[in-house]
Structures are given as structure tokens and as C-alpha cells.
Amino acid sequence: MKKTIQVVGAILENQNNEILCALRSPSMSMGNLWEFPGGKVEKYEDLKEAIVREIKEELNCDIKALEIFNHNVHEYENIIVNLITVRCELINDSHPIKSEHAALIWLKRPCLCSLKWAPADIPAMEALAKEL
Numbered sequence: 001m002k003k004t005i006q007v008v009g010a011i012l013e014n015q016n017n018e019i020l021c022a023l024r025s026p027s028m029s030m031g032n033l034w035e036f037p038g039g040k041v042e043k044y045e046d047l048k049e050a051i052v053r054e055i056k057e058e059l060n061c062d063i064k065a066l067e068i069f070n071h072n073v074h075e076y077e078n079i080i081v082n083l084i085t086v087r088c089e090l091i092n093d094s095h096p097i098k099s100e101h102a103a104l105i106w107l108k109r110p111c112l113c114s115l116k117w118a119p120a121d122i123p124a125m126e127a128l129a130k131e132l
């Protein structure tokens with residue numbers, strides 16, 4: 001039976017109404033695909049705690065988790081990903097700093113569909129693109 005993992009992804013928006021997009025590095029699973037930065041939820045934490053921790057670990061910045069944005073279950077060849085995207089805001093004047101990703105970019109909503117996203121992220125990306 002395939003393993004199911006709970007994954008949180010952050011929807012972060014800057015003052016120019018651009019959304020943060022992160023490119024998974026070639027060495028990661030789902031390498032060279034774009035995602036909302038985040039990661040696996042640990043057993044002891046809730047979704048908001050998980051996204052705050054993951055963003056601190058991956059992007060070395062402080063965020064506040066606001067609300068659940070979208071939820072999608074995607075079955076990959078080897079694993080089932082239960083992806084919950086969470087609308088978040090940057091706090092404490094902090095800015096994302098690239099460490100494990102291959103690239104970070106801020107994109108306007110209409111441009112989001114120009115990237116090659118991890119399949120689990122496509123519903124959230126499309127919902128974002130339709131906003132405003």
C-alpha cells in the first residue's frame with residue numbers, strides 16, 4: 001500500500017501582490033518542479049505550527065499562518081501527498097532566503113501557470129491565479 005504524507009505549503013504574498021514560488025532542487029524528490037515552500041507535518045504539530053517551522057527551516061524567515069487556502073490529495077507513483085496550502089504573511093521584517101531550493105521567485109498571479117508545478121500544487125496554483 002502507498003504511504004500517505006501530510007504536507008503543508010505556504011502561500012506568501014509580497015506588497016506587489018506577487019506570490020512566492022520555490023523550485024525544488026534536482027537532488028530533492030520531485031526535483032526541478034515548482035512548489036509552495038513547506039514540507040511534511042510532524043505527528044506532534046498542527047498545520048499552522050508545521051508551516052511556521054518549515055518556513056523557518058527552509059527560508060530562514062518568520063511568518064504568521066493565517067488560514068487554510070486549499071486542500072488537495074494527489075496520488076504519485078510511489079506516494080500519496082495530502083497537500084494543504086496555508087495563506088501566510090511575513091512578519092518581523094523578514095525575507096525569504098534561499099537555502100535548499102534551486103530558486104525562489106515572486107510572480108504575479110497571471111504568470112503562475114507559466115511554471116512547471118508539482119502535480120499536487122496545480123489546484124492551489126489555479127485557484128490563486130483566478131483570484132482578484
Ligand SMILES: Nc1nc2c([nH]c(=O)n2[C@H]2C[C@H](O)[C@@H](COP(=O)(O)OP(=O)(O)OP(=O)(O)O)O2)c(=O)[nH]1
Nearest residue numbers: 007009029030035036037038039040081118120121
Ligand atoms: N514542500 C512541498 N512539498 C510538496 C509540494 N507539492 C508536492 O507534491 N510536494 C511533495 C514533495 C515531497 O515528496 C513531499 C514533501 O517533502 P519535503 O522534502 O518538502 O518535506 P520535508 O522538508 O519535511 O522533507 P525532509 O525534511 O523529510 O527531507 O511532498 C509542495 O507544494 N510543497
